[in-house]
Amino acid sequence: MDVLLHQILSGLATGGIYASVALALVMIYQATHLVNFAQGELAMFATYIAWSLIQAGVPYWAAFFLTVAIAFALGVVIERVIVQPVEDKPILAVVIVFIALLVILNSLAGWIFTYTIKPFPSPFPTAPLFGNRYVSSHELGSIGITLVVLALIFVFFRFTPLGLAMRAAAQNPVSSRLVGIRVGWMLALGWGLAAAIGAVAGIMVAPTVFLEPNMMSGILLYAFAAALLGGIDSPGGAVLGGFIVGVLENVVGSIIGTELKLTVALVLIVGVLVIRPSGLFGKVHVTRV
Amino acid sequence: MATKVLEVRALKAQYGPTKVLHGMDFGVEDGGITTILGANGAGKTTTLRAVCGMVRTQGEITFAGTRIDGRVTESIVRLGVAHVPDGRGTFVNLSVEENLRLGAHTRRDKTEIAADFERMYGYFPRLKERRRQQAGTLSGGEQQMLAVSRALMLRPRLLLLDEPSFGLAPRIVQELFEIFRVINQTDRVSMLLVEQNAAMALRLADHAYLLETGRVLISGSADELGRDESIRRSYLGY
Amino acid sequence: MTNNKDVIRRNALSRGQLIGLAALLAVACVLPFVVSNYRVFQLTLTLVYAIALLGLNMLTGYNGQISLGHGAFYAIGAYVAAILMDKFGVPYWLTIPAAGAVCLAAGFLFGLPALRLEGLYLALATFALGVAMPQILKYKGFEHWTGGVMGIVIVKPEPPEWSGLSQDRWLYFVVLVCLVAMFVIGWNLLRGRIGRAMVAIRDQPIAAQAMGVNTAMVKSLTFGVSAMYTGIAGALGAIVIQFVAPDSFNVFLSITLIVGVVVGGLASISGAIYGALFIQFIPNVADEISKAAPWAIYGVFLLLFMYLMPTGVAGFIRIVGGRLRQRRMR
Numbered sequence: 015m016d017v018l019l020h021q022i023l024s025g026l027a028t029g030g031i032y033a034s035v036a037l038a039l040v041m042i043y044q045a046t047h048l049v050n051f052a053q054g055e056l057a058m059f060a061t062y063i064a065w066s067l068i069q070a071g072v073p074y075w076a077a078f079f080l081t082v083a084i085a086f087a088l089g090v091v092i093e094r095v096i097v098q099p100v101e102d103k104p105i106l107a108v109v110i111v112f113i114a115l116l117v118i119l120n121s122l123a124g125w126i127f128t129y130t131i132k133p134f135p136s137p138f139p140t141a142p143l144f145g146n147r148y149v150s151s152h153e154l155g156s157i158g159i160t161l162v163v164l165a166l167i168f169v170f171f172r173f174t175p176l177g178l179a180m181r182a183a184a185q186n187p188v189s190s191r192l193v194g195i196r197v198g199w200m201l202a203l204g205w206g207l208a209a210a211i212g213a214v215a216g217i218m219v220a221p222t223v224f225l226e227p228n229m230m231s232g233i234l235l236y237a238f239a240a241a242l243l244g245g246i247d248s249p250g251g252a253v254l255g256g257f258i259v260g261v262l263e264n265v266v267g268s269i270i271g272t273e274l275k276l277t278v279a280l281v282l283i284v285g286v287l288v289i290r291p292s293g294l295f296g297k298v299h300v301t302r303v
Numbered sequence: 304m305a306t307k308v309l310e311v312r313a314l315k316a317q318y319g320p321t322k323v324l325h326g327m328d329f330g331v332e333d334g335g336i337t338t339i340l341g342a343n344g345a346g347k348t349t350t351l352r353a354v355c356g357m358v359r360t361q362g363e364i365t366f367a368g369t370r371i372d373g374r375v376t377e378s379i380v381r382l383g384v385a386h387v388p389d390g391r392g393t394f395v396n397l398s399v400e401e402n403l404r405l406g407a408h409t410r411r412d413k414t415e416i417a418a419d420f421e422r423m424y425g426y427f428p429r430l431k432e433r434r435r436q437q438a439g440t441l442s443g444g445e446q447q448m449l450a451v452s453r454a455l456m457l458r459p460r461l462l463l464l465d466e467p468s469f470g471l472a473p474r475i476v477q478e479l480f481e482i483f484r485v486i487n488q489t490d491r492v493s494m495l496l497v498e499q500n501a502a503m504a505l506r507l508a509d510h511a512y513l514l515e516t517g518r519v520l521i522s523g524s525a526d527e528l529g530r531d532e533s534i535r536r537s538y539l540g541y
Numbered sequence: 542m543t544n545n546k547d548v549i550r551r552n553a554l555s556r557g558q559l560i561g562l563a564a565l566l567a568v569a570c571v572l573p574f575v576v577s578n579y580r581v582f583q584l585t586l587t588l589v590y591a592i593a594l595l596g597l598n599m600l601t602g603y604n605g606q607i608s609l610g611h612g613a614f615y616a617i618g619a620y621v622a623a624i625l626m627d628k629f630g631v632p633y634w635l636t637i638p639a640a641g642a643v644c645l646a647a648g649f650l651f652g653l654p655a656l657r658l659e660g661l662y663l664a665l666a667t668f669a670l671g672v673a674m675p676q677i678l679k680y681k682g683f684e685h686w687t688g689g690v691m692g693i694v695i696v697k698p699e700p701p702e703w704s705g706l707s708q709d710r711w712l713y714f715v716v717l718v719c720l721v722a723m724f725v726i727g728w729n730l731l732r733g734r735i736g737r738a739m740v741a742i743r744d745q746p747i748a749a750q751a752m753g754v755n756t757a758m759v760k761s762l763t764f765g766v767s768a769m770y771t772g773i774a775g776a777l778g779a780i781v782i783q784f785v786a787p788d789s790f791n792v793f794l795s796i797t798l799i800v801g802v803v804v805g806g807l808a809s810i811s812g813a814i815y816g817a818l819f820i821q822f823i824p825n826v827a828d829e830i831s832k833a834a835p836w837a838i839y840g841v842f843l844l845l846f847m848y849l850m851p852t853g854v855a856g857f858i859r860i861v862g863g864r865l866r867q868r869r870m871r
Contacts, residue, residue: 118840125834
């Protein structure tokens with residue numbers, strides 16, 4: 015029972031990471047109907063930026079917010095410069111562009127920061143909160159930060175004019191232009207936000223998995239699984255999916271061992287897609303003949 | 304001579320390689336209502352889309368003294384042109400209220416926007432009842448009212464209407480056109496109305512153009528066209 | 542408007558095209574004798590990739606099913622060949638059809654649940670397959686067969702006495718023969734009824750079904766055949782490289798394959814060759830340009846190709862050829 019509780023809480027902590035990356039994926043998907051395969055590498059690169067700032071003596075939280083801002087700017091620039099020229103080209107060409115981005119970011123990170131595994135500091139105390147034996151302070155703090163970020167995003171989209179404009183641009187770009195929305199810039203903003211969310215996810219997970227250029231690939235896969243499980247066009251679903259996947263991964267992993275964890279993700283993805291492609295909360299798409 | 308809020312000269316338009324408009328000249332008087340009539344496929348919708356920058360065009364389009372041909376849709380809209388497209392273009396997954404709020408996206412005057420909300424609810428009480436409902440769940444007539452209201456939330460100088468009567472019961476069409484008349488007279492909103500329902504359009508408009516395969520065939524005051532039996536029977540179907 | 546002459550021309554090779562192909566084949570036969578052994582090795586791998594790319598192109602280019610995990614079938618083919626040779630002493634040339642048969646079945650089986658997935662969802666499912674494959678190969682339960690993390694070493698096949706060729710050159714011709722055979726089979730398949738059904742399903746799936754095309758069967762079969770091609774390529778690749786290990790078949794292999802198909806040109810047989818040349822030689826070029834971050838340069842090449850030739854090399858050639866033909870007709 016003890017162990018199970020620990021697995022569940024630990025799973026919630028990683029689940030929060032998956033939820034954040036899944037949310038970033040869904041945001042871009044909603045706006046473009048494309049899956050950003052480079053999402054993980056963007057997050058990894060941002061985490062390296064944070065690491066560099068901390069190494070240079072910048073205090074943790076200052077580095078945190080500075081990195082989030084830089085990641086936001088990077089996302090906007092990438093959308094305007096690299097993605098926008100191909101947005102009306104065939105879909106596979108766009109997929110290749112994302113892959114190119116993935117490869118470039120991964121390689122640049124390895125070149126600039128080397129492939130040596132680096133430790134990454136956690137802002138939370140090492141001693142567990144209240145001396146409990148189920149969850150570390152970092153895991154708890156991680157869950158907390160994730161929830162705060164998700165809440166902020168929710169408030170932004172639901173209650174601000176800019177959030178409304180972004181939602182409109184994602185759902186119906188033609189009508190959005192007819193009310194004067196600059197759809198291109200809404201897209202860029204979406205990328206910026208997705209990159210910022212990814213940066214937070216990367217910074218939160220780095221202390222646990224250690225910082226190296228390939229640290230996000232497994233996480234990206236789980237984030238896909240989470241987004242699909244929740245419904246690829248449902249942000250709330252993606253978040254819930256993330257937490258579910260996190261817990262499932264830990265619990266199942268403790269039963270069958272950690273070597274087949276990625277296979278579990280595969281089975282989950284294929285399973286969801288075959289049984290219920292629209293996920294738990296996504297919309298079922300009816301094709302008009 | 305009243306000034307024209309919209310002046311179009313030698314307008315050509317095409318979808319990819321397919322040419323649809325072959326050189327049109329028309330205009331809308333400031334504060335007036337102009338209607339464009341014609342059979343299906345004559346190019347009426349394309350004309351409105353051309354004014355909004357939604358298709359590739361050649362020729363001159365001048366709005367309130369500024370050339371707008373070649374501009375992107377969103378910048379034309381920001382100059383004060385509102386378009387109610389065919390199919391209505393409502394944001395079906397957003398609420399009625401959110402749809403209206405988006406109509407005012409480019410405006411900053413909060414009190415005036417709030418006043419405009421009340422005015423739209425005044426014209427269309429059913430929208431007020433359903434203001435938190437998802438727009439996609441509204442009936443056809445209600446969605447049309449929503450589309451028109453959203454366009455009006457821009458406080459446009461020129462309102463483009465693409466077949467507003469489409470799919471609506473006759474009684475609702477009459478209500479709608481009555482509201483158009485009111486808006487035109489009290490708020491001095493100029494209108495360019497594309498319609499299949501020629502009878503109703505000619506009763507509302509001051510000026511009319513008859514379009515056939517991408518060219519202006521006949522142009523004249525709405526009264527004249529409405530009274531001319533031969534035109535009515537040959538081209539307008541009544 | 543296409544008239545009858547154009548339709549006939551599309552379905553059979555013109556005399557000019559036949560002469561061109563013969564010349565190409567002649568060059569291919571002479572090449573291994575005029576370049577170094579290492580280059581022969583590289584060219585052999587290029588031919589191997591071309592077979593794999595043709596398989597993937599059938600699925601993704603002609604049939605519209607996006608697969609980001611075809612490296613998995615390449616891996617299966619490679620391991621079938623390796624295990625048969627290492628554990629059962631099967632001669633290398635028998636392992637090739639064996640690998641093809643296994644992958645045909647595997648592809649068909651994977652294609653069945655994949656029937657319900659479209660576009661993006663299929664891409665994600667196959668991506669997951671590609672990512673998970675190394676882990677499956679490393680699984681301790683299979684270690685007795687697969688050799689676990691260490692993989693399997695294969696003995697390089699000896700060329701027969703009568704050929705008088707070196708090992709590398711002999712393998713080159715073995716692969717070349719396989720390639721010609723596979724391409725001819727593929728070409729016949731694609732321009733026949735099944736090929737047209739594949740394209741119809743890609744472009745207008747509902748209309749195709751309404752016209753009586755058994756969409757499910759064609760799609761699953763395409764998956765199977767595509768996997769078979771890639772599996773055969775995997776077997777050949779294993780024989781050429783003489784080594785299989787789980788980590789050489791990771792998701793980057795799947796990504797390399799789809800890159801090859803898109804850069805070469807979707808729905809194009811010649812695209813397989815252009816794509817194979819790209820994925821074999823451009824990484825080397827990138828390495829020359831920057832030892833420190835070669836993949837970054839590779840990524841930049843990819844971006845340039847997508848901006849300038851989004852329909853791939855074959856598509857670009859088609860467009861240029863079309864414009865030249867138009868100008869000549871005036």
